[in-house]
Amino acid sequence: MSTRRVAAVTLATAAVFAGLPSVGAAPAFAQRAGLAGGPGYAHLAYSSISITGNANPAGLSSPTAYLPAPCWVEPRFTGANSYHKGDPQPSPNGDADSYWWWFASQQPALYGVFGRVPGLKQAVNRVFQSKQGGNGWWWVPAWVNAGVNGYACATGLVRALNFSAQYLEYLPPQTGGGDTPGHTIDGQILADLARAALTLPGISVHTNPAAGTPSDVNLPVWVWVTYSGPRSPADTASVPLPGGGVLSATVATSLPQVSLSVSSPAQAQVHSQCGAAGSPYRGNASAIPPCGVTFLAPSTRGPYTITVTARWTVTWSDSTGDRGTFATPPWPAPVQTGTAAVTVREVQSVNGPTPGP
Amino acid sequence: MRGQGASAAVLAVSVLAGVAACGSGSAAVFQPSGSLPSQPVHAAPLPTSAAQRIDGFTFPAGVSIDFTSPAPADPAQRAIVAGYQDYVLTMWAGVVSHGRNTAYAGQAAGNALAFVRREVARYRSPGRTVRGTIRYFDTKITGTYFGNGASVISCVDASAFRDVSARTGATVGLASPGRPARYLETVSEGRRGDGTWFVNRSVTYPASSTQGAMCR
Numbered sequence: 215m216s217t218r219r220v221a222a223v224t225l226a227t228a229a230v231f232a233g234l235p236s237v238g239a240a241p242a243f244a245q246r247a248g249l250a251g252g253p254g255y256a257h258l259a260y261s262s263i264s265i266t267g268n269a270n271p272a273g274l275s276s277p278t279a280y281l282p283a284p285c286w287v288e289p290r291f292t293g294a295n296s297y298h299k300g301d302p303q304p305s306p307n308g309d310a311d312s313y314w315w316w317f318a319s320q321q322p323a324l325y326g327v328f329g330r331v332p333g334l335k336q337a338v339n340r341v342f343q344s345k346q347g348g349n350g351w352w353w354v355p356a357w358v359n360a361g362v363n364g365y366a367c368a369t370g371l372v373r374a375l376n377f378s379a380q381y382l383e384y385l386p387p388q389t390g391g392g393d394t395p396g397h398t399i400d401g402q403i404l405a406d407l408a409r410a411a412l413t414l415p416g417i418s419v420h421t422n423p424a425a426g427t428p429s430d431v432n433l434p435v436w437v438w439v440t441y442s443g444p445r446s447p448a449d450t451a452s453v454p455l456p457g458g459g460v461l462s463a464t465v466a467t468s469l470p471q472v473s474l475s476v477s478s479p480a481q482a483q484v485h486s487q488c489g490a491a492g493s494p495y496r497g498n499a500s501a502i503p504p505c506g507v508t509f510l511a512p513s514t515r516g517p518y519t520i521t522v523t524a525r526w527t528v529t530w531s532d533s534t535g536d537r538g539t540f541a542t543p544p545w546p547a548p549v550q551t552g553t554a555a556v557t558v559r560e561v562q563s564v565n566g567p568t569p570g571p
Numbered sequence: 572m573r574g575q576g577a578s579a580a581v582l583a584v585s586v587l588a589g590v591a592a593c594g595s596g597s598a599a600v601f602q603p604s605g606s607l608p609s610q611p612v613h614a615a616p617l618p619t620s621a622a623q624r625i626d627g628f629t630f631p632a633g634v635s636i637d638f639t640s641p642a643p644a645d646p647a648q649r650a651i652v653a654g655y656q657d658y659v660l661t662m663w664a665g666v667v668s669h670g671r672n673t674a675y676a677g678q679a680a681g682n683a684l685a686f687v688r689r690e691v692a693r694y695r696s697p698g699r700t701v702r703g704t705i706r707y708f709d710t711k712i713t714g715t716y717f718g719n720g721a722s723v724i725s726c727v728d729a730s731a732f733r734d735v736s737a738r739t740g741a742t743v744g745l746a747s748p749g750r751p752a753r754y755l756e757t758v759s760e761g762r763r764g765d766g767t768w769f770v771n772r773s774v775t776y777p778a779s780s781t782q783g784a785m786c787r
Binding site for chain 2 (some may be wrong): 281284285320322362365367368369370374425
């Protein structure tokens with residue numbers, strides 16, 4: 215390593231020292247033992263956020279999944295977990311000091327440089343020792359851990375936010391904010407996470423005549439659906455706060471609204487009063503179903519296709535009273551679809567002489 | 572909230588970023604690279620930064636690293652794509668040099684660096700090397716964050732890139748046996764103070780998977 219680099223690293227260390235705010239400047243957050251290192255959602259990195267309800271982490275893990283805020287800043291380490299003897303530990307989860315060293319190791323070549331500067335480790339550790347037992351909290355970047363988008367976001371975030379300790383901040387760096395990546399964790403970001411993880415139930419399409427049984431021209435086909443889970447799924451994302459409370463956001467769905475479409479609209483009459491479940495067949499084959507299709511011509515070019523769409527309205531509300539919706543796009547449409555193939559025959563009637571007495 | 576401490580912190584960040592960039596060359600001026608069959612890297616139409624980082628290194632005959640996606644028109648986006656291509660080139664330079672070329676250490680971090688180190692270690696012996704063509708295509712930037720973080724996806728066809736015996740030329744298997752022949756590579760990138768980019772996380776999905784389906 216060149217002399218110039220050694221000098222630069224030494225200067226950097228001094229700057230880290232000078233850059234930290236005094237303990238007295240910390241807000242009077244109550245310590246809440248157990249948050250740092252406490253339970254979190256497995257698909258989130260360095261986060262105490264949990265997501266419960268009808269949620270599936272696969273919604274967060276797809277490389278093309280939409281999430282406006284794949285990283286954010288949240289309270290992570292209490293003053294009781296600023297520094298521990300022997301830091302940095304192999305795991306960055308235990309305290310702020312170890313977290314700092316982990317993040318530093320993610321810079322190309324930087325970690326190796328640090329290892330060769332005498333006294334640097336001790337100097338950095340002293341920064342965190344000075345906060346040990348203090349009333350403040352270390353706020354840190356956290357992110358969606360599946361895939362790379364969350365970490366890319368966090369990489370940009372730490373440079374943009376200009377934390378006093380580079381990768382983490384001993385004060386709440388922001389309070390509230392809109393739906394912008396990098397804002398301190400808030401109801402909107404929690405709602406976004408809950409929305410991305412929300413699982414809509416799958417649907418199964420049923421008809422009468424049943425699948426595989428031909429129908430006739432002008433004979434109504436009854437259509438109904440069953441769901442593989444709750445009809446109105448909901449989930450909640452929550453995070454503990456320094457004051458001892460919890461910030462949470464719940465994503466709720468309406469009852470689904472089912473609609474029908476057919477592959478040959480000119481040959482069909484659609485009965486579209488479907489509600490949430492369509493029209494289960496009750497044994498009156500000639501009655502007009504509220505939800506179904508009457509085909510007006512035979513399916514001479516192959517079976518007709520009935521496409522069934524269940525559509526939800528999704529809303530969110532948080533524990534502070536804020537609420538909102540999710541626009542589509544950019545959010546994926548909250549729908550599930552299914553299809554049924556229907557073969558329709560021409561009804562053959564025979565007109566002959568009326569039998570005599 | 573910041574005051575005097577803030578300026579010092581800014582200094583710390585900038586100086587540390589400068590340290591990270593040491594040995595990394597100047598800002599990337601990316602040009603469409605095309606194929607690199609048996610060409611000296613510094614003479615090929617490649618990102619300037621890559622050429623400087625592995626200055627003097629020549630890929631051997633029979634090794635071709637192809638980037639077939641057009642370069643983005645926007646200079647800022649070109650620099651992001653160049654960061655990914657630099658990562659790829661320095662990795663394979665480390666492999667074919669049997670570990671003597673270490674430019675990858677300035678271009679990769681985190682689990683991306685761990686992967687590169689494993690690949691380089693696999694070919695540490697002069698008796699093994701790689702031959703053939705590896706193709707990177709459908710390369711796209713999928714997200715940029717605060718101007719300092721970005722995610723990039725690229726399809727990789729490694730089906731014709733092989734682990735061979737340096738003595739006999741006999742094929743041992745795929746060059747990277749831990750990865751499928753065709754896959755989606757997604758990377759996280761960070762921006763240095765000088766405007767160049769490095770890769771600090773890599774996640775791959777087989778083309779046969781749902782996530783990697785775009786690469787079939």
